[in-house]
Amino acid sequence: MNIDRTTLSFRKKVVLISFGLAIGCVSLWFTSSMARQLREKENYEVRLWALAIERLGQFNADDPLSAYIMDSRNNIPFIRTTDNFSEVLSSNLIPDRILYHPDLLSRKLEQLARENPPLEITAWNGSRFYIFYGNSRLQKTLTVFPFVQLAVIVIFIGFGFLTFRSSQEDEQNKVWIGLAKETAHQLGTPISSLLGWIEYLKTQHIDPSVVEEMNKDLTRLMKVADRFSKIGSETVLSPANVNEVVGSSVMYFRTRIPRNVTLSYNGLAIAPVQAMINGALFEWVVENLLKNSLDALQGQGEIDVRISDDLEWVYIDVKDTGKGIPKSNFKRIFEPGFTTKTRGWGLGLSLSRRIIEEYHKGRIYVVDSEPGRGTTIRIALKRLYA
Structure with a gap:
């Protein structure tokens, strides 16, 4: 055995x-x-x-x-x-x-x-x-001492439990990290093959716009593989134009959303703002929020992505007119495993919070939501001055 x-x-x-x-x-x-x-x-x-x-x-x-x-x-x-x-x-x-x-x-x-x-x-x-x-x-003294001992035992049990749970989480994290890296490695072979097929399609009598859209999807798949390969590794942050990074994800989704869904974005019409980010991981977070909004709309409604700032922070708000979230679940939606969908593991927002709060030292939270009237989720990053 x-x-x-x-x-x-x-x-x-x-x-x-x-x-x-x-x-x-x-x-x-x-x-x-x-x-x-x-x-x-x-x-x-x-x-x-x-x-x-x-x-x-x-x-x-x-x-x-x-x-x-x-x-x-x-x-x-x-x-x-x-x-x-x-x-x-x-x-x-x-x-x-x-x-x-x-x-x-x-x-x-x-x-x-x-x-x-x-x-x-x-x-x-x-x-x-x-x-x-x-x-x-x-x-x-001897009469009181057993109670002191009891308190010490309780503290010992508490520390033991915390240590035990922490070690379990570390082991689970190692499993997930290994799985993510192996997934990235396994994706490498079909991605290489698809790159060759796209080059072949370019030589055929096929609408160039179709090939270009396929190429965009393949580029997105390569980014996904790159994100998986970065899990567990040191996260490198660099100065970036937040308007462009968010805009890249919005533009990609615009051509892939249902006809009855409107996706608006103000970031390209305002002055650019900068922050220290990891482009690949930060785009992942924006895409998670956009996917959640699309799921909440169920094929019809509006999504508004809006950038604003003050002297200290840059704010990215993703607002939708979907089914909304009860106030009691504002914090629970960021917990691993919590989901209201019939499919999925409930890891998207949990990973998003980890990427924003642990790697980027920012914040992500529900600004406003009401069942039947939509949800607004905000990302806050420390503003960087050039």
Whole structure:
């Protein structure tokens, strides 16, 4: 049985993440167990200390045994009071501002009682007193530490997931890049053959305009192959006249659109504007937008391609009178795989966004759209001054 490298890589990542989770869970259990054992130990020691005080009688700090017991409990905060809680007999790790303020003292006693049930001690002479005690700093730290660990585990899982997804995307990108380059390579043979056939047709008694249109289609096919070969390679940008680059795509489509579709363009009638672009890839984006507009028109309507600019940006708007897009899909149409067509993979606008935003450092977005009234999509490029 053959298992491909992608499957093996996937399994390794799953095993690594599972191993990390197992370590985190064991660490969490161990820390929680330590906190529980420390709590039980401290409770036992406090009860032992209270029992010793009860056996010794009235607490005397000058007594060596009492002093030793006190020193051994110096990490646990406590308050020893009379049976009516009106007088503090002794305390440890409790600030004076609390001990001498009735309201603060009352709230502190309530807090300590919530942490541990107070101990009632009956002295040898029949008098009673209470010991209110809390948890040591170490115990509080160990109590909180599992939550810190849990947060670290969640962060670890998050980073692991992001790394895993990123690696999956990298692998998928490598597959697509390889497929694109192989497609460009495979197109080379029929393109070379078609070039020879066009030269042959030029020598025959055929309408030259027909041969010329065939030659334009072949030139377009060569551009498509060139675009596929550039995927995954370094994208070289150069100064270009945006009016002419966009106009080239518009002129090509004008002779190939249905009769009931009007395609207008203002770029050749206004002052030229420049931007840093890759001609082959940028034409691909313009063609994608024009094809989408033609699909939306369904054989009848208008497409208006318009160039405008300001001091910083050059704008190319492609507007159609087609079926439109709901506002909820304005961003989704640029996601890979999203399509409203019965055919197609939904990659056109996704690739267009990548070409414009990642390669050209520009923007592409829906300016306006409404179902039944058409759509306007805008490309924005940084303007270049000569």
